[in-house]
Amino acid sequence: MSFGGRLSVVLGLFVIVVGFAVWGVVGFLLPTTPTVDFTSAQPAGSAVDLTVQTVPSIGFGPHPTWVSYLVKDPSGQWQHATIWKVPAHTRINLTILQYDSGSPLRNQQWGKVQGTTGNVEILNGKVVAVYDSNSGNGVGHTFSIPTLGISVPLVGISSSATNTCSVAPCTTTFDHNVIRASFVTPGPGQYPWQCFVPCGLGFLFGNGGPMGTLGYMGGFLDVAS
Amino acid sequence: MSPDEPTTHEADSSAAGPMVTQGNTHGKEPSHLWRMVAIWAVLAVILDPLFYIFVGPHVPPGTMTSTAEENQFDFNVLFLVALPVMLAIWVYMAYSLITWRASRKGVAEPVGGAAAKASLGVQVGWIVTTTVLVLGAFVFGTVELIVNNGSGGGEGPNPVWTPTSATILPVQVIGQQWKFTYRYPTFGGFESSQLIVPVDTTIAFHVTSLDVIHSFWAYQLSIKADANPQQDNVAYTTTKELGSFTVRCSELCGLWHGAMYNYGSVVPKAQFMAWAKSTEVKNAANTKLLPPFAYTYVPDANGADGGYYPDNVDPYSNAEVYGATPGKSK
Numbered sequence: 001m002s003f004g005g006r007l008s009v010v011l012g013l014f015v016i017v018v019g020f021a022v023w024g025v026v027g028f029l030l031p032t033t034p035t036v037d038f039t040s041a042q043p044a045g046s047a048v049d050l051t052v053q054t055v056p057s058i059g060f061g062p063h064p065t066w067v068s069y070l071v072k073d074p075s076g077q078w079q080h081a082t083i084w085k086v087p088a089h090t091r092i093n094l095t096i097l098q099y100d101s102g103s104p105l106r107n108q109q110w111g112k113v114q115g116t117t118g119n120v121e122i123l124n125g126k127v128v129a130v131y132d133s134n135s136g137n138g139v140g141h142t143f144s145i146p147t148l149g150i151s152v153p154l155v156g157i158s159s160s161a162t163n164t165c166s167v168a169p170c171t172t173t174f175d176h177n178v179i180r181a182s183f184v185t186p187g188p189g190q191y192p193w194q195c196f197v198p199c200g201l202g203f204l205f206g207n208g209g210p211m212g213t214l215g216y217m218g219g220f221l222d223v224a225s
Numbered sequence: 226m227s228p229d230e231p232t233t234h235e236a237d238s239s240a241a242g243p244m245v246t247q248g249n250t251h252g253k254e255p256s257h258l259w260r261m262v263a264i265w266a267v268l269a270v271i272l273d274p275l276f277y278i279f280v281g282p283h284v285p286p287g288t289m290t291s292t293a294e295e296n297q298f299d300f301n302v303l304f305l306v307a308l309p310v311m312l313a314i315w316v317y318m319a320y321s322l323i324t325w326r327a328s329r330k331g332v333a334e335p336v337g338g339a340a341a342k343a344s345l346g347v348q349v350g351w352i353v354t355t356t357v358l359v360l361g362a363f364v365f366g367t368v369e370l371i372v373n374n375g376s377g378g379g380e381g382p383n384p385v386w387t388p389t390s391a392t393i394l395p396v397q398v399i400g401q402q403w404k405f406t407y408r409y410p411t412f413g414g415f416e417s418s419q420l421i422v423p424v425d426t427t428i429a430f431h432v433t434s435l436d437v438i439h440s441f442w443a444y445q446l447s448i449k450a451d452a453n454p455q456q457d458n459v460a461y462t463t464t465k466e467l468g469s470f471t472v473r474c475s476e477l478c479g480l481w482h483g484a485m486y487n488y489g490s491v492v493p494k495a496q497f498m499a500w501a502k503s504t505e506v507k508n509a510a511n512t513k514l515l516p517p518f519a520y521t522y523v524p525d526a527n528g529a530d531g532g533y534y535p536d537n538v539d540p541y542s543n544a545e546v547y548g549a550t551p552g553k554s555k
Contacts, residue, residue, distance in 0.1 A: 024527060033320075073496070079496065095331070106401065106435055106436070107399070107401055107406065107416075108511065108514045108515050108516075109406050109416045109418075109511065109515070111511065112511040114418065129510065130510045130511045130514065132513065132514050133514075144404075146404045146418075146481075146485075147401065147483065147484060147486075147487075149418060166361055192481050192484040194403065194480075194481055196401070196404070198436065203262075204437075205402070205436040205437055206477055207402045207437070211402070211479075211480070212479055212480045213480070214480070218481065219478060
């Protein structure tokens with residue numbers, strides 16, 4: 001083979017290898033969940049309304065049985081996305097529609113509301129500072145930003161509820177709890193948020209699957225300047 | 226040239242004889258070995274003290290606690306021993322590159338012949354020296370581990386080397402995906418996301434986990450202990466200086482392992498007492514819902530256990546949820 005031919009083969013193989021590497025990085029390592037931008041949803045300095053829902057099964061995609069968060073974008077559409085871009089030093093009014101059932105917490109410490117305004121949440125209109133996960137419906141999930149010291153327990157719906165939602169996005173016609181809380185964002189940065197309930201059923205310690213995959217029970221609060 | 230015919234280098238080398246001790250074409254060869262030893266000795270004598278005086282005080286993990294101080298001292302001692310060894314290698318390399326470089330005229334190529342023979346003295350000297358250094362490091366490290374109550378490492382549930390302090394503050398470290406929380410049994414067993422400890426106090430960290438293996442690494446405190454489920458891993462230190470410190474999980478534990486960190490503080494005793502008592506009161510409503518303080522917990526029966534722990538008990542029984550079955554009683 002001529003020198004030009006050999007060079008072409010080498011370059012071709014090089015391009016293929018690099019292509020696979022780039023595809024691997026983009027396809028598997030980088031987050032695939034889209035970012036929902038709330039930074040221009042309201043006038044600068046105004047509070048941001050962040051509405052999310054937790055569903056017992058997403059009902060679509062590669063893992064239809066996985067539990068998941070969804071977020072309502074500024075246009076009012078539900079998005080399966082867990083990276084939320086919000087402005088810095090801004091009050092976030094959080095509304096969580098909880099469609100999943102609950103159980104006792106592995107650590108009751110997460111039954112205590114932490115880091116929100118007044119260290120309380122509003123559960124179906126009632127102020128709650130501590131929720132006993134060993135009684136009532138238990139806690140289904142938490143919305144927690146550990147690096148900011150924020151944690152909000154999401155009380156589950158009754159385990160005997162019959163009008164339950166199984167395919168996201170769920171509408172408020174299904175049984176659900178409404179949890180409201182607010183907090184103020186810090187300076188710019190990416191702050192991971194997660195659920196402290198090991199709700200990845202069928203996985204070791206319950207923290208695999210949706211708990212260990214970006215886009216389901218964890219994401220980032222992308223705080224922009 | 227035929228294959229049997231010596232190369233120019235071989236011929237030169239054979240003519241020159243043993244490289245270090247015999248002369249070359251210009252006359253008697255100086256004693257390269259003693260030259261190298263002299264250069265090495267001068268550098269070692271100068272650099273070792275310089276390191277100890279100027280760098281030593283800044284070597285991690287600092288001096289915030291007794292274990293930090295001791296480990297800093299250990300690192301410095303090891304470096305003071307290692308530096309001359311490193312210098313010996315560098316001096317030999319540099320000397321060889323300069324003295325026997327190819328471009329130097331009139332120097333025989335040290336290839337083959339008598340010049341390539343090993344020196345028994347050098348070999349024995351190297352083996353004896355390195356053996357002494359390694360054994361010395363082993364003895365030194367073992368002694369330091371014993372006299373310093375484990376040097377801040379986890380000693381397991383039944384520590385062999387315990388501090389003699391009359392009052393020891395126990396602090397429980399609970400690892401869980403993906404956050405450390407802390408319980409203070411002497412203050413009603415409240416649990417907090419904050420790690421605050423008083424200065425001039427011996428602390429016993431009881432490290433455990435509610436799920437997978439984590440590792441509690443309080444960097445500036447020089448404490449590092451694995452957090453294993455259903456294990457009480459105890460590590461000791463005595464706080465010496467005020468300030469903040471970083472806690473990180475140092476065992477890869479899942480998606481948010483990289484975000485599993487927090488900052489703690491060493492504060493004056495009065496400030497600690499005020500914080501602990503106020504937090505005890507503030508957290509009372511939640512503390513009474515927590516399981517009784519125990520050194521280990523069996524985090525089963527929580528309704529979302531992933532199938533790892535047996536789930537054949539009442540999921541709403543407080544006695545079966547986190548903290549239900551103390552692994553030991555003290």
